[in-house]
Amino acid sequence: MTAKLEQGDIYFFYRSKIDREQVNSIDDVQRFYLVMVPDNDDKARLFIVGKKRLPEISDGSSKSTQREWMLNYLTTSPQQIGKELGPLKYQTSTEGEREQGEAIPAGAGRYLMFEHSDSTRLAYRLHQPDKPGKAQKELGILAEASFVISVRNPEIDAPGFPDEKPDYPQQLKDKFADKRWIDISDTKLLDYENAQLLLIGAHDDLADTEADISSGKPELFDTLGLKPKNWPAAAIEDGKFTTPDFKLDSKSPRGDPTKGGRHGGKAALKSASAAGIAQALKGIDFPRDRDQVVKFAEKHDVRAEIIDVLQELPERKFHTMADLEKAVGEVR
Structure with a gap:
């Protein structure tokens, strides 16, 4: 019943x-x-x-x-x-x-x-x-x-x-x-x-x-x-994946509690810091460009707020973790 x-x-x-x-x-x-x-x-x-x-x-x-x-x-x-x-x-x-x-x-x-x-x-x-x-x-x-x-x-x-x-x-x-x-x-x-x-x-x-x-x-x-x-x-x-058309005016997003930094809470901000990202990417080898870094993070189930920050990095090649951390600091 x-x-x-x-x-x-x-x-x-x-x-x-x-x-x-x-x-x-x-x-x-x-x-x-x-x-x-x-x-x-x-x-x-x-x-x-x-x-x-x-x-x-x-x-x-x-x-x-x-x-x-x-x-x-x-x-x-x-x-x-x-x-x-x-x-x-x-x-x-x-x-x-x-x-x-x-x-x-x-x-x-x-x-x-x-x-x-x-x-x-x-x-x-x-x-x-x-x-x-x-x-x-x-x-x-x-x-x-x-x-x-x-x-x-x-x-x-x-x-x-x-x-x-x-x-x-x-x-x-x-x-x-x-x-x-x-x-x-x-x-x-x-x-x-x-x-x-x-x-x-x-x-x-x-x-x-x-x-x-x-x-x-x-x-x-x-x-x-x-x-x-x-x-x-x-x-x-x-039933097919399709791409957005952008026919509507875009707007700034609301705060997202599942994400970090500008879009999330204090705990997320801490985990998406340069040091937090370095820890999350432990085991990555270099050099890698931005898309390769993001792909590594996604493959290893890195938290969403960290991936969001990585996607904001400039489109260039990173040669060391220190190089990557410096770039993270610039976008934060």
Whole structure:
């Protein structure tokens, strides 16, 4: 027996890396977003999905890729979420202004959040594209899937999760007691910026659950106040990775709690210092140019805020770690 907690539209977007001229795979993706728009409500939630893909569905074995975190980046009106997904501009000390394209729609569907046995589940069914393509497969977006979903107690540290915390009122804090994770007994737990969720892959066939997501039709562009002519549609229509068009005016980004330096908190700033970057790149050999340094960092799962700083380095060859650290100091 299931108890429905919430249902609505679910949208998936990806944003390419700064100044990336072509987007051919997940390696060219900087951020992966999930948007929830509950039915009969005037709000929407914009989540950042860690590791840029949804969790895998387990075949019975336990895998690290079966789990992934999400962080509430913003809760506001659907139209304001749409504006947040537009192109971004960054001011750097070495290369002046740099732009990052609009987030690309990669999927639209319906979701249901419900109680199932002794856990909370999030299930969705994709409406667009008709069949998942290369983009959806690399981002972990299936035709339908369900996940065990829980929310992190902000008062208890969780390794691998961002340091920022949601500003929960006391009545929501009390729900955690001394538990590190709890089920979503109250969907208001999802509404606060910096709320952190854990998704665990459960099913890739909703017939294996009691979830009924048969009603409703997602209208991504209308709901988010977007004009289709301004947004590349190849990913959501044909399942192909596509490159941003930059048809909209770019804006400065909001502070991102998963990133460091100018875009994140004090802890992130420290880890993205020249010394912190040198430690994170331990084992790298030289000489290497900027793109090779970034590729090394991505291959070795270096923190996102450090990769962001490395991408701001000048396009030249670095001959020693000291040379690289000096360049980092110049862009900081």
